[in-house]
Amino acid sequence: MSKLTLRTEGDTVVVVTRRFAAPPAEVFRAHTEPALLQQWCLGPDGWTMPVCVCEPRPGGKMRYEWANADGAGFSLTGEFVEVDAPHRTVHIERMHLPDPTPDNRIETTFAADGDGTLLTMRMQLPDAATRAMMLSTGMEHGMEDGYQRLDRRWAR
Amino acid sequence: MNGLDTTLAALADPTRRAILARLARGEATVTQLCAPFPISQPAISRHLRVLEEAGLIVRRVDGQRRPCRLAPDALGELDAYLAMLRKGMERSYERLDQLLAANPSRKERP
Incomplete structure (x- = not known):
């Protein structure tokens, strides 16, 4: 099964793809229903998402707030621009660390792929430097390691 | 600006990124850094100042020269x-x- 891929376009775009073993409607739901997002969209172990607002309609807000047991926290806010459930969304987002990062425009598509879904996120980053640094940290290799561990677990 | 903003602002320029790429190969003088670029030495010096203030490079004094190198853990x-x-x-x-x-x-x- 193809897992995460990452490629660049032009100076400022990163395209990430990932295949899931569930149909587009379910993967779309998992990306847009707060009760589901709060179960998986948690980042590193030890974090929870006590606040999750997700309004998948044009102009709808998103607000994700993460926290850990040490009292640390950060958040993401954004706005949906286009929503074509369960096929495609376009949204703008920024992280608050706590100062906001530059706006990142993300087009997400959920395409049927056999009996699963091919997720594609096209991220328009604010400038070439941000993208260069993102890629220079070996993002794709780290992700691949994680997914290979997952593959091994499923193979058992 | 916080540290991350300062870093990103310093990196948001192709000449400054090229300077960092050159310094990744080792220490260099301003004259050496100028060689690949069709811009003046004062312009390069301004870029070096931005990189230095962002903590991305450090400079030492060597007689009249002030060679640059990447800051550790920049x-x-x-x-x-x-x-x-x-x-x-x-x-x-x-x-x-x-x-x-x-x-x-x-x-x-x-």
Whole structure:
């Protein structure tokens, strides 16, 4: 099964793809229903998402707030621009660390792929430097390691 | 601006990134850094000042020259931030796989 891929376009775009073993409607739901997002969209172990607002309609807000047991926290806010459930969304987002990062425009598509879904996120980053640094940290290799561990677990 | 903003602002220029790429190969004088660029030495010096103020390079005094090199752990804060995002994505998708696999409606399918 193809897992995460990452490629660049032009100076400022990163395209990430990932295949899931569930149909587009379910993967779309998992990306847009707060009760589901709060179960998986948690980042590193030890974090929870006590606040999750997700309004998948044009102009709808998103607000994700993460926290850990040490009292640390950060958040993401954004706005949906286009929503074509369960096929495609376009949204703008920024992280608050706590100062906001530059706006990142993300087009997400959920395409049927056999009996699963091919997720594609096209991220328009604010400038070439941000993208260069993102890629220079070996993002794709780290992700691949994680997914290979997952593959091994499923193979058992 | 906080540290991350300062770092990103300093990196948001192709000449400054090219200077950093050159310094990744080792220390260099201003004259050496100027050679590949069709711009003046004062312009290069301004870029070096931005990089120095962002903590990305350090300079030492060597007679009349002030050679530059990459600062140790120059991108530490940015690297930590991006590593957190990367690891976060990995773990999140693993959880989503498990969530999708646990969905009762999936188990009814052939």
